[in-house]
Amino acid sequence: MTIGERDSGSAGAPAAIDASLEKARAGTALDVDDVTALLSASGEALRAVQQLAADLRDEGLARVRRRGQITYSRKVFVPLTRLCRDRCHYCTFVTVPGKLARAGQSMFMEIDEVVDLAARGGELGCKEALFTLGDRPEARWPQAAQWLAERGYSSTLDYVRAAAVAVLEQTGLLPHLNPGVMSAEEMRTLKPVGPSMGMMLETTAHRLFAEKGQPHYGSPDKEPAVRLQVLRDAGEVGVPFTTGILVGIGETLRERAESIRAMAEIAAEFGHIQEVIVQNFRAKPDTAMRGTPDAHMTEFLAAVATTRIVLGPDMRIQAPPNLVSADECLALIASGIDDWGGVSPLTPDHVNPERPWPNLDTLAEITASAGHVLTERITAQPPYVLDAQRWIDPAIAGHVAALADPLTGLAADVRPSGSPWTRAA
Numbered sequence: 159m160t161i162g163e164r165d166s167g168s169a170g171a172p173a174a175i176d177a178s179l180e181k182a183r184a185g186t187a188l189d190v191d192d193v194t195a196l197l198s199a200s201g202e203a204l205r206a207v208q209q210l211a212a213d214l215r216d217e218g219l220a221r222v223r224r225r226g227q228i229t230y231s232r233k234v235f236v237p238l239t240r241l242c243r244d245r246c247h248y249c250t251f252v253t254v255p256g257k258l259a260r261a262g263q264s265m266f267m268e269i270d271e272v273v274d275l276a277a278r279g280g281e282l283g284c285k286e287a288l289f290t291l292g293d294r295p296e297a298r299w300p301q302a303a304q305w306l307a308e309r310g311y312s313s314t315l316d317y318v319r320a321a322a323v324a325v326l327e328q329t330g331l332l333p334h335l336n337p338g339v340m341s342a343e344e345m346r347t348l349k350p351v352g353p354s355m356g357m358m359l360e361t362t363a364h365r366l367f368a369e370k371g372q373p374h375y376g377s378p379d380k381e382p383a384v385r386l387q388v389l390r391d392a393g394e395v396g397v398p399f400t401t402g403i404l405v406g407i408g409e410t411l412r413e414r415a416e417s418i419r420a421m422a423e424i425a426a427e428f429g430h431i432q433e434v435i436v437q438n439f440r441a442k443p444d445t446a447m448r449g450t451p452d453a454h455m456t457e458f459l460a461a462v463a464t465t466r467i468v469l470g471p472d473m474r475i476q477a478p479p480n481l482v483s484a485d486e487c488l489a490l491i492a493s494g495i496d497d498w499g500g501v502s503p504l505t506p507d508h509v510n511p512e513r514p515w516p517n518l519d520t521l522a523e524i525t526a527s528a529g530h531v532l533t534e535r536i537t538a539q540p541p542y543v544l545d546a547q548r549w550i551d552p553a554i555a556g557h558v559a560a561l562a563d564p565l566t567g568l569a570a571d572v573r574p575s576g577s578p579w580t581r582a583a
């Protein structure tokens with residue numbers, strides 16, 4: 159990571175950080191000033207924030223008899239389409255029809271290609287098919303609308319549903335759906351084809367969306383009010399849901415604090431937030447933000463530890479292992495994470511293609527050297543798998559049960575195989 163101070167806030171006042179830590183230890187709710195103070199920690203104060211975060215993680219895992227386990231999901235990344243109606247300044251995933259046409263590539267992956275990829279992943283032990291794609295490309299690109307219409311699909315999300323069904327039937331991998339903004343109705347339609355879905359909150363900072371030159375300017379799906387509504391709608395619909403923040407896209411420490419508190423409020427209201435991702439922005443050469451330095455490691459670790467403290471011992475806190483060095487992975491564990499997210503032995507992280515995942519043996523070694531055990535889970539986190547009656551649609555309860563250990567809700571030692579999908583009446 160780039161060394162050098164960023165202007166996202168002031169250096170932390172040790173007295174304010176101590177006071178916030180005292181409140182957190184006493185179980186008193188933290189206000190936005192308290193959370194901002196924790197986010198500003200460095201040096202000795204940061205070590206104290208990390209220690210509390212790690213203790214809370216250990217306490218939460220002990221409560222569910224999983225002390226010392228750090229989880230990951232063995233997955234294939236399915237970039238169903240890279241067309242998107244948004245224009246996030248940090249994103250290299252997104253492309254445009256002209257570029258695809260010149261490269262001889264299709265607007266969307268065909269279902270056969272999706273199934274072939276998932277099947278190859280299944281042979282390597284993958285149990286998750288991660289559908290990550292651009293938001294509603296048909297609203298911006300006639301070529302996308304035409305591609306869908308020619309095959310009888312009314313929208314990208316309609317096509318996601320069909321592709322997910324094909325994966326369930328022909329490979330048995332479990333879809334995790336990350337297609338951007340969805341309405342409550344769309345989530346209701348997708349719930350029977352995937353045990354979990356997700357969408358990063360990114361940030362609640364409205365100015366990063368409303369002001370010209372800011373990273374979310376021109377991206378209607380990144381309006382904070384819209385994204386907060388998606389999180390609430392997912393709660394109403396009862397979908398095990400992944401969300402998180404993107405750290406270092408120009409938000410101030412206070413804005414970061416507000417984002418963390420917003421996720422905590424919604425998680426407490428509905429109980430559906432299965433994991434919170436704290437992801438560090440990595441500048442990419444081909445983007446408008448190529449000149450923006452990556453978030454400073456100190457600031458990122460403070461964000462991880464603070465997220466753990468605010469979300470509490472029972473939340474699963476995830477940071478990807480491929481966006482930092484091996485040493486920095488150890489620092490993430492010391493900052494209270496318990497999950498590495500999806501890791502693939504087959505496909506790249508198409509959002510961060512320049513950052514390969516560590517080999518799974520290496521990740522297991524790194525995790526072990528911090529005194530923890532790398533443990534495979536499936537796409538839905540254990541509490542949701544164990545309470546499937548409430549959280550998993552009957553249409554896929556059998557697919558989920560086939561890959562899960564009934565006692566722990568973690569991944570079973572099996573190879574997935576396809577089985578028929580029928581919509582419950």
Ligand SMILES: O=c1nc2n(C[C@H](O)[C@H](O)[C@H](O)CO)c3cc(O)ccc3cc-2c(=O)[nH]1
Pocket residue numbers: 231233235286288334335336354355356357358400401433435476498499500501507508509510536537538
């Ligand atoms: O490989 C990636 N996986 C990403 N994932 C997938 C994640 O690694 C796992 O698929 C989930 O933890 C489910 O197992 C996301 C999932 C979401 O719901 C929301 C955002 C992300 C972001 C990424 C990402 O940038 N790269």
Ligand SMILES: C[C@H]1O[C@@H](n2cnc3c(N)ncnc32)[C@H](O)[C@@H]1O
Pocket residue numbers: 248249250290357358360403404437438439440441442509510
């Ligand atoms: C899938 C998720 O990946 C994240 N994302 C998009 N671009 C980048 C980047 N340059 N660096 C890190 N994360 C990124 C966003 O948070 C998005 O929601």
Ligand code: MET
Pocket residue numbers: 242251290291292293336337338339357358509
């Ligand atoms: C490739 S980005 C991840 C999915 C969606 N386009 C979003 O930004 O939320």
Ligand code: SF4
Pocket residue numbers: 242243244245246249250251252291292293338377379
């Ligand atoms: S981050 Fe997601 S919404 Fe933004 S441009 Fe990239 S694909 Fe589109």
